[in-house]
Amino acid sequence: MxxxxxxxxxxxxxxxxxxxxPSDLTCPIDRKLLRSCLVSRTWYRYESGSISKEECFQLLSKQFSHEPAILDKAWAHVSHAxxxxxxxxxxxxxxxxxxxxxxxxxxxxxxxxxxxxxxxxxxxxxxxxxxxxxxxxxxxxxxxxxxxxxxxxxxxxxxxxxxxxxxxxxxxxxxxxxxxxxxxxxxxxxxxxxxxxxxxxxxxxxGDPVKRGWEYLRANAGKLACDADRPGVSIMENFGQLLILEATGDRSLVSLTEPTRYWNYFQGKGILTHENFPDDLDTTALGLVTMKPPKEHVHSLMDEMLTYLSEDGLPYTYFDREMPRLDTVVAVNVLHLFYTHGRGHELPGALDFVHAFLKNRAYIDGTRYYFRECVLYFIGRLLETSDDAHLHEVLEDLLRERVKELIGAPGDAIALAFRVVTCASLGVKNEIDMRNLLPLQQEDGGWEIGWIYKYGISGMKIGSRGYTTAMAIKAIEDLDKLRAKDSS
Incomplete structure (x- = not known):
């Protein structure tokens, strides 16, 4: 639709x-007979004005072997009911x-x-x-x-x-x-x-989808937790809250406590995983970009991140040398942090790998932690970070080609929003995915939940109606801006 x-x-x-x-409608004649009269060609001619009422009931009388007055009375009874x-x-x-x-x-x-x-x-x-x-x-x-x-x-x-x-x-x-x-x-x-x-x-x-979307976000401010694809599992975690804050710019919508140094995916103990879950570079990079702490603090953490690289120059996921996990999106988000502060050149191995990852469509089934469209969105987000010529030369045209390949593909609400936003950032008007996104707005103004990432071992999907709604609003607004720019 x-x-x-x-x-x-x-x-x-x-x-x-x-x-x-009415469900209890009675009829002076057999209801099936009356139904046959009302779907007959004679009745259609009567409704189209080609024969009179008298002619209609005379013809129906011959066709269904009932007196015209009886048929007329039956219809009068039904029309009154x-x-x-x-x-x-x-x-x-x-x-x-x-x-x-x-x-x-x-x-x-x-x-x-x-x-x-x-x-x-x-x-x-x-x-x-x-x-x-x-x-x-x-x-x-x-x-x-x-x-x-x-x-x-x-x-x-x-x-x-x-x-x-x-x-x-x-x-x-x-x-x-x-x-x-x-x-x-x-x-x-x-x-x-x-x-x-x-x-x-x-x-x-x-209704205005943007206005209704904001009404949903404000009505649920501070309660926009993530949900899992398991019954009854709801997680108020930092990463999703930071994403909502970044998308909306509204601190009142989220529940966050800024840490002294590292960010952790969870707020408190891990849920359905290790209770003492390690701090990670992914959430920390997002937190530093979104919350904008003092530059000295940011650069100190960036210096430390450079000590958590694989031999190919890819950032590890966790501040834990006993868990050398790699995920391309983590590399993209750490690059985003570094390019935000003019230090992207310090991660050449990560940029080269992201290019190869994109060129060879390695994202097609997502990554260890992220789903496909989320991967492309974060690469687009990286490009919007900086006007660095080399960064855009390496990724921009390739990303535009890759995201255009997916226009119109099946996807949940967040996947569609990610595609529209990524396309708009590259100057592409993605009307097809927008037309599929709009019907997914629910009666309360929020969008249906979309899956953003997953647990690395169990594969449990994590999504957020709050973030999906925020990104749907952004998709509508970004596409509107692009339309206005093209029309002018």
Missing amino acids: FLKRGYTDFIFDISDVLVSW LRPNDEMIALIKELKAAAPGKARVYGAFNVSAPDYEYFRSRTDLDWSIFDAVFTSHELGIRLPNPGFFKRLPESTVVPGGTKIVYGNTVYVGHDADDVVTARSFGMHGVLLANFSDARRELRNLV
Whole structure:
């Protein structure tokens, strides 16, 4: 499902919105027989205005062997029994309130002229939620025929002389045929298979995703912990908190206590691993860049990091010589710290290895600790650190080529956000991944959890709705800036 921003017109199937069939509906004749009447070609002709009510029931009488008066009485009973769909009516009012003066709401109704007149006269039905109603008898054709949608731009019922623009229109209905036909004209189709899913999708279409995302972050400030792909495992750790802080610049959102020297991934004891977990270069590099302690402190730690290199010049993961773990992303993030302070040239082996890693697509299944798109994002983040000519000569064009290869590939919310942000940093407008990212915003304004990294031994995945939301917001804003730059 693709979403975009900027929809102005919403067309709802009246049968699902204003009125609904009660579950305990009774009928003077067999319900299956009445159903057969209502889906017959004769009834369709009646709803399209090509035959009168009298002609319709005369033809139905011959076709289904019942007196016209009995069929008329049965339909009158059913039409009187139809009730307002309060949930959908409330949602429409919410959508209009979310975009006052911008969102126009129309109804689409397969209905004859006499029946439409009757429904309009009912005082329990709130027709004011619609700016106009497109009816089959007025258009001379009924849904799901393509002609119904083809005639919408020429309809005279739209107020103010404005025209329906297919690409700016959303169609909402319960019938898959109707939704498919609407999509064929370039509309965004919402199938009402599940009300909760439809409500979430419509809120995403109307609301400002950035505003809603920030509302989620602020409502959960100080509680934006990481979660694992194991039931009940939640971790308030330093690395994820630092990432949220870096992405948002808002210290009030995170729970952090700055250490005297080294940063540790965990806040306190290790969880589902060694309780005395060693301090690491990865979190320390991120903490030094994000928290910006005194330069003397930073350079002292950088000097120490240079003593934790492999024979190839790659930084080890931990400040523990008994745990000589290597991960390319750790090398990237240590490089980020060094280039931030003009010392990137001191890690030539690390830069050469990152180049080879990128050139040979060694990231394709992620690394020991990180998932694929996170790897590419951190390389893009490294490039944004410095205008060092050699750094950009080695990595920039190659990274642009590699991340473009992944546009449109399957991915969770954080993977999509990482790709959009990385592309934008390289001047690439990634509209495809953005259209896939927008629908993943949940009703509370936050995005679905995305997996950022994993435990090295157990492989347990770690993600954060807080960081995913922060990066989704950044992706939207970065792409908007790129669009504005290109349009100017």
